[in-house]
Amino acid sequence: MTKDPVCGMPVDEGRTAHTLTYQETPYWFCSEGCRAEFLRYPDEYARAPEPESESEDV
Amino acid sequence: MCRFLCYVGPPVLLADVLHRPTHSLILQSYKSRERKEPLNGDGFGVGWYAPDAGPIPCVFTSLTPAWSNQNLRHLAEHVRSPCFFAHVRAASPGIRVGEENCHPFQNGRYLWMHNGSIEGFSRIKRRLRESLPDPLYDAIQGTTDSEHAFALFLSFLEDPHQPIGGEEMGRTLIRTVAQLEEWRIGAAIAGPSFYNFAVTDGNSVSTLRYVSDPKVEPISLYFASDRRYECVDGVSRLVAAAVGEHAVVIASEPFTDDRTGWVRVPPNHTLTVGPDLRVQVMLMERSG
Numbered sequence: 079m080t081k082d083p084v085c086g087m088p089v090d091e092g093r094t095a096h097t098l099t100y101q102e103t104p105y106w107f108c109s110e111g112c113r114a115e116f117l118r119y120p121d122e123y124a125r126a127p128e129p130e131s132e133s134e135d136v
Numbered sequence: 137m138c139r140f141l142c143y144v145g146p147p148v149l150l151a152d153v154l155h156r157p158t159h160s161l162i163l164q165s166y167k168s169r170e171r172k173e174p175l176n177g178d179g180f181g182v183g184w185y186a187p188d189a190g191p192i193p194c195v196f197t198s199l200t201p202a203w204s205n206q207n208l209r210h211l212a213e214h215v216r217s218p219c220f221f222a223h224v225r226a227a228s229p230g231i232r233v234g235e236e237n238c239h240p241f242q243n244g245r246y247l248w249m250h251n252g253s254i255e256g257f258s259r260i261k262r263r264l265r266e267s268l269p270d271p272l273y274d275a276i277q278g279t280t281d282s283e284h285a286f287a288l289f290l291s292f293l294e295d296p297h298q299p300i301g302g303e304e305m306g307r308t309l310i311r312t313v314a315q316l317e318e319w320r321i322g323a324a325i326a327g328p329s330f331y332n333f334a335v336t337d338g339n340s341v342s343t344l345r346y347v348s349d350p351k352v353e354p355i356s357l358y359f360a361s362d363r364r365y366e367c368v369d370g371v372s373r374l375v376a377a378a379v380g381e382h383a384v385v386i387a388s389e390p391f392t393d394d395r396t397g398w399v400r401v402p403p404n405h406t407l408t409v410g411p412d413l414r415v416q417v418m419l420m421e422r423s424g
């Protein structure tokens with residue numbers, strides 16, 4: 079498991095279809111919305127620490 | 137579209153949030169940064185809770201632009217609140233500019249506001265209105281998609297006069313958007329619709345940043361938590377907080393002089409703040 083760099087939710091790398099590689103680092107996302115957001119602000123999310131808020135899928 | 141903010145935490149003077157910050161909501165009413173059209177001058181509104189006066193919030197709306205309303209300035213210098221909503225409006229094309237269409241909307245203990253638009257709303261409006269029980273149907277005063285969405289939200293509550301927990305509030309917000317989307321898709325409306333809603337009962341706050349097409353950038357929305365809000369000598373910022381001092385601030389655009397502490401609400405996620413100021417972020421959909 080890893081964490082979505084945009085929303086902080088746990089993501090199973092083997093199950094999510096939403097992924098990309100940025101500056102040779104792979105990232106996995108919970109949804110297309112978060113992947114698209116990363117592409118809009120890649121430097122912000124690639125550098126950002128993990129969100130502090132508690133997250134939960136529904 | 138519009139700009140809004142929510143504050144929940146230790147009581148704060150409204151002017152310290154609405155007027156004094158460098159990029160305050162009042163300044164955003166004529167100079168917003170994250171909208172193509174920076175003007176939000178089609179009225180404004182503030183709704184706040186005063187716990188010693190009971191659970192029903194007080195609401196002040198006006199059709200005048202927020203930047204020129206002296207009553208708002210005087211009022212904001214004398215009101216402290218632990219929970220308030222504020223909104224500056226840019227009316228959607230074709231929607232009447234009138235005081236009854238100014239946010240936040242209030243019904244009982246609840247406040248509601250919206251930054252966005254429901255695409256093709258006129259084509260689903262009849263279905264929405266017909267789904268409402270009489271009291272909620274009669275309570276609608278204006279013509280906005282936003283106020284109708286509020287009525288729909290309330291119709292999903294077991295008792296719209298009672299407070300609900302943050303989790304139920306978030307779930308009901310998701311159900312509201314799901315219903316609107318079902319009707320939109322059923323009417324073959326291409327979209328996209330923008331659903332940045334915010335709702336509170338004075339104890340919990342729930343909001344979301346949502347666009348019906350995930351490839352389209354949703355309207356901006358930020359939050360800050362686990363920090364104390366302060367405005368000292370006209371300088372506003374979010375600083376490290378001792379236990380019991382922290383606040384949660386949600387806003388279309390960060391408004392403090394120092395942007396430290398602000399985080400974007402992830403697209404198509406809800407953000408719910410419980411009475412203990414605990415923040416929970418939840419995905420609204422799982423695509424693919």
